[in-house]
Structure formats: structure tokens, C-alpha cells
Amino acid sequence: MKIISSFLFFSILITFPILSLAQDRPNILWINSDDLGVELACYGNKDVKTPHIDQLAKQGTLYKNAYATAPVCSTSRSSMITGMYPPAINCQDHRTINMTMLPDGIEPITTYFKNAGYFCSNGSPADLNKKGKEDFNFLNENLFDGTDWRQRAKGQAFFAQIQIKQPHRPFVRDLKNPIDPQSVTLPACYPDYPLLKADWALYLESIQDADRQVGEIMERLEKDGLLENTIIFFFGDNGRPHLRDKQFLYEGGLKVPLIVRYPKLLKAGKIDQQLVSLIDVTATSLALSNIEVPKHIQGNVFLGKNSSQRKYVYGFRDRTGDAIENMRSITDGRYKLIWNRTPDRSWMQLTSYKKLEYPAFALYHYLYEKGELKAPFNQFMADTKPEVELFDLKKDPMEFNNLENSFKHQKIKSVLLSKLQKDMVFFEKNRIQENAATEKEAMESSVKYYKKGLMEENLGLKVDATYEQIVKKWEKELLLK
Structure with missing residues (x-):
């Protein structure tokens, strides 16, 4: 009987070698907040309440100098899912019209996780039975196995992404903790103007809504008994959604929050000043899962064994909608x-x-x-x-x-x-x-988007409305009570 049992045991290992290894590896969770700059209490902003994100920072490491590779979502997300700079995979134009396959030899990192036995999911925090935002600029299919880590096989390790929509425009009001526009401090790159302060206050309220969702995700992870064996990366996909920020290569467009929690490796409450690019999150996620990082990946491993600090961070901006740039x-x-x-x-x-x-x-x-x-x-x-x-x-x-x-x-x-x-x-x-x-x-396409937006939002404006008329519309919406 012992001989037969041993034979069966080793037969199972031979038949399912990848899964058996994956069960001993940590889970990886990316919490991606859309259009989030560093306007968080744990980053020093006194006008916003972000208790859940602050708690995550207290339990992990907060990176002060983290940057997206691009100041717009589809380009940045394409970069992260491959670990490559946007033009290296022909993904530099926002929502590329003539999409191509990835260059030979380059795969989405979900391929490497799947080959190692991981379950790969991408979901929306509002309903994890629904897909989360992808927005990749290359032809692809079947990147993920599902939308929720609970859909995996029992004991299977997972690589999960949860896509928080906030604080992407249109902003969401926080009725429980409203922010007084007159009390906020605008970044010094903007004139101290009532309309801008009102818009900024709504941005901060949207961040507070994102924080609430982070709390729900953490609670769910703990309820499932997964918290201590899951490496959590929290970040924004690109900088804040304001005039001189998103779509531009200034700090407001590229600088993002990055918090990593993993008590088995990281000291609680640490602040790290090293330069980090979001494609380093890609490389590091693979490395910490004991998956060999492919040589073509352009990100650095910044945690754990064989980690290294980068000397430079790069940013890329090409066409976004009808604004053609290089x-x-x-x-x-x-x-x-x-x-x-x-x-x-x-x-x-x-x-x-x-x-x-x-x-x-x-x-x-x-x-x-x-x-x-x-x-x-x-x-x-x-x-x-x-x-x-x-x-x-x-x-x-x-x-x-x-x-x-x-x-x-x-x-x-x-x-x-x-x-x-x-x-x-x-x-x-x-x-x-x-x-x-x-x-x-x-x-x-962008002109159609503008016209459609005017109709759907019933703004009471004509397509040829003057800037004065548009400003008056915003003042009526944001300033008049």
C-alpha cells in the first residue's frame, strides 16, 4: 500500500507540477485607481480623508517617487501589463486605432503567471462578477481567467487586478464627508480661482470614494484569509485629471502614489525615496512570485532578491484623442x-x-x-x-x-x-x-465624442458655444447653491 500511495503521490506531482508549486507562492494583487495623483493624506494632503489607504501605508511601504510611463490610461496600462515602455510595443497613442499584435517574443505578464499555475483575474470593485477596466492598445484575447480571485481552484495562487474607477471624471460627490471648496489648497501650478477650487474639491471627494473601496477590498481579502500571503500593490494608472496634469509630462501627469504591503518582506510604515516606474511593479510582481523575469522586460525589480534601483524614469506622450503630440x-x-x-x-x-x-x-x-x-x-x-x-x-x-x-x-x-x-x-x-x-x-471621433457628451449631459450648450458660455455653465453647476 505504501508503495502504491507513493507512486500515486509522485504521479500527481508529475501531472500537475505547476499547480503544486503555485500553491506555495504568494498571491499578487494590483489595486489600480484611475487618474489618481498623490493627493492622499498619507502623502501629506491635509484636505482629504483617506483612512483606508493611510492604513495600507502604515502596514507597508510608501514610495515617494513613483511614476507612470504615460500620462493617460490606455498607454500606461498597456505598458504595465507587458512591463515594456509604450513605443516598444507600439502602444503609445491613446486608444490606438490601428492596433497591432505585440512584437514577437513579448507577452502580457498574465501569460507568465498562468504558465506558473496562477489564476489571473481582473474585476470591478462595484461587482467582482464584472470585468474591470482593461483599455490595452494592442490586439489580445483571454488575458484573464476570470474577474474574482474566488473563482480560482481551491488553494490556487492568484494574480488579481481590481480597477477602481475613481477619481476619474466625472467626479463623485462624497455626501458623508463633503469638502468645502473655500478651504482647499490648490497646487501652486493653478491660479487661486473659485471655479478651480470647486473642481479640485470634487476631485478630492472622488478620492475619498476610492478610499472607501480600498477599505472594502482589504476587508474582503482578510475575510477570505488571504491577507498575509498576498502582496498588495496600490497605485494610480496615471496622474491626476486636471488641466496641466493628465496628458502632460509634468509631475502632475506622471507622478502617482505607490504603496506595497507584504509583512513577510517589508517593514511597516516605511517611506522609500527611490525612483520607481510602474513597469517596475510588473517586473517585481513576477520576481516575488518566483517567476523568472523575461529578459526583454524593461522594468526593474525593486524589492526582494536581486533588486536594483533605477537612475532614471521616462515618460511618453503621443496622440490623446484629437490632440496630436510627441x-x-x-x-x-x-x-x-x-x-x-x-x-x-x-x-x-x-x-x-x-x-x-x-x-x-x-x-x-x-x-x-x-x-x-x-x-x-x-x-x-x-x-x-x-x-x-x-x-x-x-x-x-x-x-x-x-x-x-x-x-x-x-x-x-x-x-x-x-x-x-x-x-x-x-x-x-x-x-x-x-x-x-x-x-x-x-x-x-473626438468631435463626435464632444457632441455626444453635450447631448447626454444636457448641458444646454451648442456645439459652437464660446468659452465664456462654457465657463458660465460650469459656474452655475459648481458654484451656485
């Missing part, structure tokens, strides 16, 4: 260099999405037309951009003072620009430039 950035943590490869374009060129959803877009145009948008905010209304922008993030965190022509900063400019230009040759080898017909299609 921007690249690099930072060493102190200095940020932005390479504007389409300097003939205005920062405030038409973007139908922002015209419809962002009060600041209309307000800036309206104030500028009247000559009332003062310095330094009026810089953003220039008809063209400098080819190179260089900022000292320590002395100028709002990125207003371009040091491109500063004699004192020519050396750091040369180092960063040379590094960026050299690396782009490699990073962009799979990039396919959209042609004129595709760009036209994108612009026509």
Missing part, C-alpha cells in the same frame, strides 16, 4: 527634462475630452482672451513650445522656470538630453507612426 521626458529625481518633438503645437490645442470635462480648459481660454490670466499661468497659453524644457524639481516643483538656456545647467541638460535621445532609439524600434488618415479618423 513628447518624451526623463528625470533623475532632481532634474526633469522634457523633449517636445512637436514644438509647433500649443499646450492648449483643442482636446475635445478636456473641453467637455475640464472647467479649467474653458476658464484658461476665457481669462486669456480677456487678458486676465496672469503670469506664470499664462505661459501655458503660448502658441508654441520650446523644444526642450528643463526643471529643477527641488527648487521648482511646479515646473514653471525652464532652465534650458541657463549657463549653470548646460551640463545636466546635455547629460539628460543625450541619454534620452540615445535610449529612444532603442525604446522606439517597434513604434509605428500614425498616418494622416488615421489622425483624421481620431480627430473626427
